[in-house]
Amino acid sequence: MSFGISRIQLEEGTSTREAFGEALAQAGSNPNVVVLDGDVNNSTFTKNFKDEYPDRFFNVGIAESNLVGVAAGLAGCGKLPVVSSFSVFLLCNAYDQIRMSVAFPNQNVKLVGTHAGISIGEDGPSQMTVEDVALACSFPGFTVIVPADGPSASAATHAMLEREGPTFLRCGRPKVPNVYENGDAFHVGKANTVRDGDDVTIVANGIMVAMALDAAEGLSGESISARVVDMHTVKPIDTSALEKAANETKGVVVAEEHMAYGGLGATVAMTLAERGPTRMAFVNIGDTYATSGKPDELLLQFGLTPDAIMDAARRVLKD
Amino acid sequence: MPKARTEDAAELERITRTLRRDIVIATSAAASGHPSTSLSMVEVVSILFFGGVLRYDPKDPHNRERDRFILSKGHGAPGLYAVLAEAGYFPADDLTTLRRLGSPLEGHPNMCRLPGVEASTGSLGQGLSVGIGHALGASIDELDYRVYVMVGDGESEQGQIWEAAMYAGNHSLDNLTLIIDRNGYQQTDSVKNIQSLDPLDKKLEAFGWAVRDIDGHSLDEVRAAFEWAQSITGSPQAIIANTVKGKGVSLLESDPAKWHGKPVPEEDKDRALEEIGA
Numbered sequence: 001m002s003f004g005i006s007r008i009q010l011e012e013g014t015s016t017r018e019a020f021g022e023a024l025a026q027a028g029s030n031p032n033v034v035v036l037d038g039d040v041n042n043s044t045f046t047k048n049f050k051d052e053y054p055d056r057f058f059n060v061g062i063a064e065s066n067l068v069g070v071a072a073g074l075a076g077c078g079k080l081p082v083v084s085s086f087s088v089f090l091l092c093n094a095y096d097q098i099r100m101s102v103a104f105p106n107q108n109v110k111l112v113g114t115h116a117g118i119s120i121g122e123d124g125p126s127q128m129t130v131e132d133v134a135l136a137c138s139f140p141g142f143t144v145i146v147p148a149d150g151p152s153a154s155a156a157t158h159a160m161l162e163r164e165g166p167t168f169l170r171c172g173r174p175k176v177p178n179v180y181e182n183g184d185a186f187h188v189g190k191a192n193t194v195r196d197g198d199d200v201t202i203v204a205n206g207i208m209v210a211m212a213l214d215a216a217e218g219l220s221g222e223s224i225s226a227r228v229v230d231m232h233t234v235k236p237i238d239t240s241a242l243e244k245a246a247n248e249t250k251g252v253v254v255a256e257e258h259m260a261y262g263g264l265g266a267t268v269a270m271t272l273a274e275r276g277p278t279r280m281a282f283v284n285i286g287d288t289y290a291t292s293g294k295p296d297e298l299l300l301q302f303g304l305t306p307d308a309i310m311d312a313a314r315r316v317l318k319d
Numbered sequence: 320m321p322k323a324r325t326e327d328a329a330e331l332e333r334i335t336r337t338l339r340r341d342i343v344i345a346t347s348a349a350a351s352g353h354p355s356t357s358l359s360m361v362e363v364v365s366i367l368f369f370g371g372v373l374r375y376d377p378k379d380p381h382n383r384e385r386d387r388f389i390l391s392k393g394h395g396a397p398g399l400y401a402v403l404a405e406a407g408y409f410p411a412d413d414l415t416t417l418r419r420l421g422s423p424l425e426g427h428p429n430m431c432r433l434p435g436v437e438a439s440t441g442s443l444g445q446g447l448s449v450g451i452g453h454a455l456g457a458s459i460d461e462l463d464y465r466v467y468v469m470v471g472d473g474e475s476e477q478g479q480i481w482e483a484a485m486y487a488g489n490h491s492l493d494n495l496t497l498i499i500d501r502n503g504y505q506q507t508d509s510v511k512n513i514q515s516l517d518p519l520d521k522k523l524e525a526f527g528w529a530v531r532d533i534d535g536h537s538l539d540e541v542r543a544a545f546e547w548a549q550s551i552t553g554s555p556q557a558i559i560a561n562t563v564k565g566k567g568v569s570l571l572e573s574d575p576a577k578w579h580g581k582p583v584p585e586e587d588k589d590r591a592l593e594e595i596g597a
């Protein structure tokens with residue numbers, strides 16, 4: 001796995017949306033699983049499930065509010081509904097339906113948002129969500145998962161179906177390099193240290209994990225030893241992994257494909273602030289929407305690169 | 320008050336061919352985008368911009384008295400950009416910057432970056448409400464501009480479309496015209512298979528709209544429909560434009576569900592341009 005230190009290649013591996021779609025089709029052997037779509041099943045890969053279990057698949061059309069409400073009703077009948085659309089349409093179009101019909105009554109609905117972040121590329125900002133992690137975390141009681149690669153997206157899909165309770169799983173459009181050989185290491189709520197180090201800790205999720213590993217490699221050339229923590233579960237966050245990082249290294253960098261507010265960075269900062277002062281720096285797209293462009297061009301333009309993570313690590317270590 | 324442009328039949332025919340060519344070339348150059356979505360709307364936007372309907376001035380795009388055209392089905396951006404270039408908002412050479420980093424011709428229309436774009440769209444279902452806002456603005460400011468909004472038939476599954484339709488009907492917004500690009504398909508299947516809109520005309524009438532059903536590829540019928548719309552007082556007007564998704568390119572017409580959001584492959588491009596005849 002390698003992005004190259006400054007450029008980002010998104011041509012290897014599986015996309016997290018595709019891994020989710022494959023895992024969902026496998027999970028269809030559980031007759032309780034029902035899948036709901038808003039006319040995008042060929043983009044979200046819920047088409048795999050549809051082809052195998054057409055009787056338990058519902059395309060309600062381009063109507064996300066209705067989509068979420070129907071899923072809540074199916075959960076009320078004891079079914080295990082998985083709702084999938086582009087992350088932006090699901091969370092932004094149906095925010096109140098998620099709040100009122102899923103989160104507040106604590107219904108066992110699984111929401112899977114694909115095409116998250118800016119790495120969708122050419123379709124542009126109207127189809128990108130830079131704010132979805134913040135929105136998902138804002139629902140009391142929600143579990144929020146941002147997998148780093150195909151194997152973890154697959155494991156996360158199975159894991160969320162096995163657990164009770166409303167969950168948001170965030171998937172991306174492009175291929176991402178594999179960080180893991182398989183999903184064995186994936187446990188909801190438990191961060192993975194994917195590289196050890198004792199100078200600085202990089203906490204990342206989604207496609208930023210692979211970039212963090214590249215950054216750590218680059219930093220080792222400057223005799224900086226960087227630990228990389230895959231914080232795939234933003235909520236509930238793994239407090240002990242964060243405390244350990246703050247105690248054992250001199251500072252923490254948080255990298256995410258999201259805007260500055262309300263996502264992983266904010267959650268990590270809030271958690272560490274309780275413990276005491278920690279040097280921190282943040283890599284995210286800031287307070288803006290993106291534009292159209294190729295995925296790797298956009299990641300570069302909006303500061304989501306191994307270089308940006310290395311800069312942040314140097315800032316944290318400067319006294 | 321900006322003026323409408325009125326071209327003769329031969330020039331309108333030429334314009335429709337040019338727009339179709341521009342749509343195919345720009346999306347193929349970008350290797351992504353929605354040509355079939357854009358091709359079904361060509362006759363409607365050609366009459367709007369060049370058949371004596373919209374009053375606009377590309378040199379003064381924010382003129383308060385201009386008529387508004389809002390493309391609610393924002394993924395039809397290549398069609399909107401082609402007509403804006405033909406109208407003179409920006410050079411036609413820029414069309415092939417579609418979806419490139421730095422270009423204001425984003426994958427979906429962004430009103431902050433491109434003059435002539437009246438609303439940022441791309442999340443389906445929202446343009447009609449924005450159109451109502453513009454229509455109300457005209458009455459507050461006592462201006463006599465008109466507002467035209469185009470939605471897709473799949474897009475018409477969104478609840479917000481019907482919230483807006485109810486409001487416009489109840490409040491007799493007669494400076495508002497809705498065009499439904501009824502090409503029969505959405506992203507993954509036909510509209511009929513997913514969520515039939517029938518009877519669309521009766522539904523809109525029940526919501527207080529004057530409704531007309533036309534062949535959306537007949538320049539004469541489209542022109543007559545806009546003349547009819549302008550003559551209606553006391554209610555908003557809906558033009559149901561029956562169209563073909565991918566119109567003019569047989570490959571895209573052949574399997575609309577398969578070709579949604581896909582450019583004409585490089586090896587089929589010459590044949591497509593030949594069929595268009597531009």
Ligand SMILES: Cc1ncc(C[n+]2csc(CCOP(=O)(O)OP(=O)(O)O)c2C)c(N)n1
Pocket residue numbers: 038039040062063064089093355356357359392394441442443444470471472473474475500502504505506564579
């Ligand atoms: C709220 C929302 N949900 C889903 C999508 C994804 N999407 C883009 S185009 C499309 C199909 C649109 O069909 P229609 O309105 O009939 O337009 P056509 O391409 O046929 O002109 C879908 C589902 C979207 N853009 N917005």
Ligand SMILES: [Mg+2]
Pocket residue numbers: 471472473500501502503504505
């Ligand atoms: Mg359609």
